[in-house]
Amino acid sequence: MNKTIVFSKKLLYNLSVLLIVLTSCQEKAMVLPAEVATVEKPAISPSEKYTLVIENHGTSDLPYREFKILDQEQNLVYTSSEQFDIRHTTYFLWGADDRVWVYSGDIGTFFWENEPDTKKWQQHVYARSDVPAPSYLKDQRPRLHQR
Structure with missing residues (x-):
């Protein structure tokens, strides 16, 4: 041949x-479900009070992502100080009660919620909480999100 x-x-x-x-x-x-945010597609919170925006930062050698929360008037409410390495699987999404959830294949699962007393966004470690993970995380990583 x-x-x-x-x-x-x-x-x-x-x-x-x-x-x-x-x-x-x-x-x-x-x-992707509407509650999942990407760099290309911000996501609106369940109450429609907030928008979750994902941004790329860093250098070509050390790229990472951060998230921001905007209010209904597009005013900045919160900026994450955490940097999520782009080289690892990472999901950014809204959960119940307007919680922002981040799963990072590198460092784990976290959520942020607006504390009613202080009106500030507080970070929590999923593994140390009794808060159930959103169904999207349970579907994507069931062994890590069993509640």
């Missing part, structure tokens, strides 16, 4: 597999 034909068949097969993988990734990104 001609080497050019064999090479062309292998190339065509590899391109087909690549196209399937890319299409699958694109479909997954398109079906």
